[in-house]
Amino acid sequence: MEPAQYTSWLFGNRLREAGLLGSMGRIASCYDNALMESFFGSMQIELLDRRDWPTQDDLAKAIFEWIEAWYNPHRRHSALGYLSPAEYETLHAATSTAA
Structure with a gap:
């Protein structure tokens, strides 16, 4: 797992623990x-x-x-x-x- 993916996973996990839902945009979408x-x-x-x-x-x-x-x-x-x-x-x- 690359550092960015690991950080993203940790961040996403922390969001879920707080009862929040992260952005669901596509990768490299300028609108995300x-x-x-x-x-x-x-x-x-x-x-x-x-x-x-x-x-x-x-x-x-x-x-x-x-x-x-x-x-x-x-x-x-x-x-x-x-x-x-x-x-x-x-x-x-x-x-x-x-x-």
């Missing part, structure tokens, strides 16, 4: 990580690069605040029809319930 890369790029520009973070706790709190108070409820995304993630989830939940 595109949304997450966009998310992390936005966070880098809009939050992380704007100041120094004296402690890991300060950074963790700032990331939580950025995601929960700005990114999910307000930031619009072209991939979601220019809705915020919260608006998209609300719309999707209403559609799923009606079906």
Whole structure:
């Protein structure tokens, strides 16, 4: 087993232990990580690069605040029809319930 495969197996196993499901995209698919890369790029520009973070706790709190108070409820995304993630989830939940 090559190191990358072993690391991937360990990572996948840790995800399952935490009750999470990893990405199911095809190998070498440009779309597999595109949304997450966009998310992390936005966070880098809009939050992380704007100041120094004296402690890991300060950074963790700032990331939580950025995601929960700005990114999910307000930031619009072209991939979601220019809705915020919260608006998209609300719309999707209403559609799923009606079906």
